Amino acid sequence: MKPVIIQPPQVDWLTGAFAQSKILSKTTRIADLAGVFADTSAWQESDPRQAVYDVEMLDSQTSEGNLFTGVTHLHPGRVGSEFFMTRGHFHSRREQGEVYFGLRGTGFLLLQPESGKACLESVSPGSVHIIPGYTAHRLINTGTAILSALAVWPTIAGHDYAALAQGFSLRVTDVEGKIQVREVQNG
Numbered sequence: 150m151k152p153v154i155i156q157p158p159q160v161d162w163l164t165g166a167f168a169q170s171k172i173l174s175k176t177t178r179i180a181d182l183a184g185v186f187a188d189t190s191a192w193q194e195s196d197p198r199q200a201v202y203d204v205e206m207l208d209s210q211t212s213e214g215n216l217f218t219g220v221t222h223l224h225p226g227r228v229g230s231e232f233f234m235t236r237g238h239f240h241s242r243r244e245q246g247e248v249y250f251g252l253r254g255t256g257f258l259l260l261q262p263e264s265g266k267a268c269l270e271s272v273s274p275g276s277v278h279i280i281p282g283y284t285a286h287r288l289i290n291t292g293t294a295i296l297s298a299l300a301v302w303p304t305i306a307g308h309d310y311a312a313l314a315q316g317f318s319l320r321v322t323d324v325e326g327k328i329q330v331r332e333v334q335n336g
Contacts, residue, residue, distance in 0.1 A: 158207050158218075165220035165252045165297035171208040176200050177236065179228070185236055187320055187333070188229030200224055201233050202288075211304040223256065223288050223296040230322040232256070237287025237317060239263070241307025244282040247300055251276035254296030259287040259317055267318045269330065272298060285313055289321050291328050 158170035180197035206219035226233040237259065240247070249258060251272040261267035263283045270278055272288065278298075280286050290296040322329045 160220070160299065162252060165205075165222060165299060167205055167207065167220070173206045173208055174203065176203045182236060184314070185234070185316075186228040186231050187316075188231060191229030191231075195228055199226070201226070202235055209304055213305055215304040216301055217304050218299070218301050220252065220297055220299050221288060223254070223290040223298075225254075225290050225293050225295065227323060230324060232289050232291050232321055232323060234259075234289040234321075235287050236310055237285055237313060239285045239309040239312045240282070240302075241309045242303075242305060243309075245303045245306035246282045246284075247280040247286070247302035247306070249276075249278040249280065249286075249288075250299040251278075252297040252299055254290060254294045255292035256288060256290040256296040257321060258298075259289060259319060259321070261285045261317050261319075269319065269321070272296060285317065287317060291321065291323075 159168045179195045179199045179201060182201060186192045202221055202223040204219055204221050206217055209215055209217050221235060223235060224233055251274055253274055256272050257269040258272050258278050259267060259269055288298060318332055320331050320333055
């Protein structure tokens, strides 16, 4: 009997592009990010059609024990002085963790546990980020090129954006060409 050899999905490690598989894609634009950026006036003055990030995912069955694999491509840019970022979220099932792998570009992964102090991890090609359960997370692009990160997470984890209605406790901005991190009260 001849064994069956299956060609699994492929990812280009330099660009984060998937090949040879069914891909689900979503683009998040400025208009989709109401309340995310601190400078509401600058957000309102931004082009609502401007793409902030794209997510591509391998199609997976949502059930206990299965995993999603996806790549976030976060564009460079700012709203006011604040760098482009993903919406950020907790998992609906808080105990579920996630892993990010930096593919290209530079920026930060903002981590904020339910109880505890927020921190930033540098994201760059080759970086590996273990996101524990009970921790909100957001990507921030501080560079001039697209920041791409591959992520793997349980299909049953879900996303809880509402828990962050007050925002994260850290903001990352560009002040006269220098990256500044500041703590904020209630997001």
